[in-house]
Amino acid sequence: MFIILTILFPVIAGILVSCMKAPSYRARCIRYAAVSLVSAVLGIILIFIGGSITLFSFSENVTFSFMLDPIGKVFLSTVLILYTCTAFYAFEYMSVEAYQPLFFAFYYISLGAMIAVCASANLVTVYFCFEMATLSTVPMVLHERTKEAVAAGMKYLFYSVGGALMGLFGVFLVYFYGMAGREFCEGGFLDAASAAGHREILLIAVFIAIVGFGTKAGMYPMHGWLPTAHPIAPAPASALLSGIIAKAGVIVVIRLIYYSVGPDFIRGTWVQYAWMGLAMLTILMGSTMAFLQENMKKRLAYSTVSQISYIMLALSMLSDQGVRGALLHVVSHAASKGCLFLCAGVFIYKLGKRRVDELTGVGLQMPVVMSCFLLASLSLVGIPPMGGFLSKWEIAMSSVSNGMGVLSVLPIVVLLISAMLTAGYLLPVAFKAFFPGRDASVDREKKEPTHLMTVPMILLCCTSLIMGIFGVSILNAVGL
Numbered sequence: 001m002f003i004i005l006t007i008l009f010p011v012i013a014g015i016l017v018s019c020m021k022a023p024s025y026r027a028r029c030i031r032y033a034a035v036s037l038v039s040a041v042l043g044i045i046l047i048f049i050g051g052s053i054t055l056f057s058f059s060e061n062v063t064f065s066f067m068l069d070p071i072g073k074v075f076l077s078t079v080l081i082l083y084t085c086t087a088f089y090a091f092e093y094m095s096v097e098a099y100q101p102l103f104f105a106f107y108y109i110s111l112g113a114m115i116a117v118c119a120s121a122n123l124v125t126v127y128f129c130f131e132m133a134t135l136s137t138v139p140m141v142l143h144e145r146t147k148e149a150v151a152a153g154m155k156y157l158f159y160s161v162g163g164a165l166m167g168l169f170g171v172f173l174v175y176f177y178g179m180a181g182r183e184f185c186e187g188g189f190l191d192a193a194s195a196a197g198h199r200e201i202l203l204i205a206v207f208i209a210i211v212g213f214g215t216k217a218g219m220y221p222m223h224g225w226l227p228t229a230h231p232i233a234p235a236p237a238s239a240l241l242s243g244i245i246a247k248a249g250v251i252v253v254i255r256l257i258y259y260s261v262g263p264d265f266i267r268g269t270w271v272q273y274a275w276m277g278l279a280m281l282t283i284l285m286g287s288t289m290a291f292l293q294e295n296m297k298k299r300l301a302y303s304t305v306s307q308i309s310y311i312m313l314a315l316s317m318l319s320d321q322g323v324r325g326a327l328l329h330v331v332s333h334a335a336s337k338g339c340l341f342l343c344a345g346v347f348i349y350k351l352g353k354r355r356v357d358e359l360t361g362v363g364l365q366m367p368v369v370m371s372c373f374l375l376a377s378l379s380l381v382g383i384p385p386m387g388g389f390l391s392k393w394e395i396a397m398s399s400v401s402n403g404m405g406v407l408s409v410l411p412i413v414v415l416l417i418s419a420m421l422t423a424g425y426l427l428p429v430a431f432k433a434f435f436p437g438r439d440a441s442v443d444r445e446k447k448e449p450t451h452l453m454t455v456p457m458i459l460l461c462c463t464s465l466i467m468g469i470f471g472v473s474i475l476n477a478v479g480l
Contacts, residue, residue, distance in 0.1 A: 003053055003066045006046045007116045010039040014108020018101035025100065029091040032104055036087040039111060043080040047073050052121060061182050062175070064128070065121035069184070070479040071259075074327050075244075075251050076118040078334045081463055082243045083111050085456035089342050090236035092452040093349055097234060103143055107236075110136040110245070117248050122183050123171045126255055127164070133248050134160040134216070140237035141229045152225075152232040159225035163215025167252065170209025173202055174260050184255055188262025206261055207271045211278070213256065216249030218305040219312055220282040227289070230301035231354075235345020238297060242304040243338035247330055250311050254323070263318040272316060276407060279313035280414045282306065287421035294355050296344045299425055300337065306418055307333050307380060313411055314395040317402050324475055325394030332379055332387025332467045339376040339460040340426075342453070343369055350447050356429055363433035365447045370433045372457040377426035379464045382419050387467030392419070 013035040022028035052067035068076065087107070094100050113133040120126035134157070142153030175182055177195040195202060215222035226246070230238045257263060266272050286306025293299035307329075314326035346369050347353045347362065363370035379386035382393075392415055399411040448454065467474070 001053065002042075002046060002049065003051055003068065003119050004055070006039075006042040007066075007112050007119070009042055009112075010035060010108040010115070011112035013038070014111070015105050018105035025095060028101070032087065032091065032108075035108060036084050039108075040080050040084045043076055043115065046119075047076060054121075058124070061178075062124055063122065063183075064125050065183065066116070066119045066125065067121035067184075068119045071251070071254060071327070072118045072120075073478045074330065074475070074480070075247070076115060078247075078331050079111070079114045079118060079244055082240065082334050082338050082460075083107075083114070085459050086236045086239050086243075086338065086342070089239075089345070089453050089456040090234075092450055093235055093345055096349070097143070099143060099145075103140060103234070103237075106136050106139045107240075110140070110240070114244065114248065117251060120255070123174065123255065123260055126252055127168065127171055130167075130213075130216075130248055130252055131161075131164055133245060134164070137237070137241065137245055141233045141241070143234055143237065144232070146232075149232045152229045156225045156229045159215055159222060163212040163222055163249075166212025166215075167209045167256075168212075170205040170212070170256065173205040174209075174256070177202060178260070182260075184259035186259065188258070188260050188265065190261055190265060202261075203266065203269055203271050206256070206266060207274060209256055210253055210271070210275055213249045213252045214278075214312060217246055217253075217308045217312060218282070218286070219249075219309055220278055220285055220305075223282065223286070223305045226305055227298055227301040230304070230341075231295055231297040235297075235341055235348065238300075238345070239338040239341040242300065242341055243334040246304060246308055247311070247334070250308065250315075250326070250330065253312070253315060254326075257315065257318075258323065267318050272318060273407070275316040276313060276411070279309045279316055280411060282309035283313065283414050283418050287418040287425075291421050291425045293425075294357060296347065296354060296356055296359070296429075297341070299356065300340050300344060303340075303380065303422065303425070304337055306422075307337065310392065310395060310415070310418075313414075314398060317398050317411075319398050319402060321394060321401065322398040324472075324480060325391055325398055327475060327480065328387065328394055328467060328471045329391035332391050332464050332471070335460045335463040335467070336376040336379040336386075336388060339372055339457050339464075340380075342457050342460070343373040343376070346449050346453055349453075350449055359429055360432045361436035363430070364436070365445060366449075367434075368448055368454050369457065370430060372454075372461050373433075374427075374430040375461045376464065377422075377430060379468070380426060381423045382415075385465065385468040387464040387471060390468050390471045 290302035379388035
């Protein structure tokens, strides 16, 4: 029952605090802080004690069950880190926004949904929780209730639901040809006898499901919602969407391929090659589009399209090292990109600046914030000892050892080109912020935000650094 408590506590507590009257916004934020901290403690305890539970059965082989395995522990740790840091940041950021209780209510509902996604024990459960994570985050995208915000929220909803329906087609067929039980297990649960003679239709269904669930991860051609939703959503919501909610699609793909179908079923087939091709295309397209954007949040949104496809590329290699590289990038990207979106939120909140060309000299006004921006950027580029370097190294090594001829080299070329583009659209921002030049007219008055904003960004940078130094040891500790 502890799993259920961990899932339901932030949902129920977040709704109650939002509905209760509070003497002031500060008093309400103190209550929200308690909800965040207790939720984090419950999540940490769950990571250590594990456990499993079946709530009910739809039929003999279709159950609604939860179980936390090593993969779930990595994702749950990432969820807890990002949601906790972003919550404290949001206390100040949302102080000038309307509809604060409504925002935080859906914030904590989505936290419960993401915990459930991490702890799901079978495809039916993870699919239901995946949909709940989508529905609970749509209100955060359209929070401002402007025409643009509503349009962005609806686009996010339509893309997500459409992708989920594509994924559901794959879930149906995998269950139909699965063995009894159909719980997640290494190597998958497909029944070879039942699947014999139906291999092609299963491959088609699996590919459609990869593209469908890849919609949440921003994989081409279903990436369109991401650069639309991020610039409109409040900065805390953007950090969550990019840092971890978009990765709900990643964890479902992992569960589908590695724990349901089995990697051997698609290894060497057109599905694997098409998956790798889409991932590499998305990496290059996302990096190129990010390089061309002048709006900071839109630039970061396209960067997310590119960076999450690093994870999809690693998973498409169907190797243990590829999975390890993917998981390392899940955590390091969540920390780095979450930090960058929080920095972008500070520029909007304190200075009213949204464009890249407006940030010249900002490092003199906000040295702490811009230092965090620089460190997070170095991680995304892949500069040691930050986490992005280690994850990309593991992905590159997996590519070299996959024995697929040109597909052993091409991913590395794509990663290098993307790294150069990433450096091109992030590092000059930090350089001009700290070194505006003699001719630039710059306000040097310190405008650093409060600790509620700076400490979460510093913690996220520290998380990325820790992953760069101890990432492999952490994965070993959880059994991966």
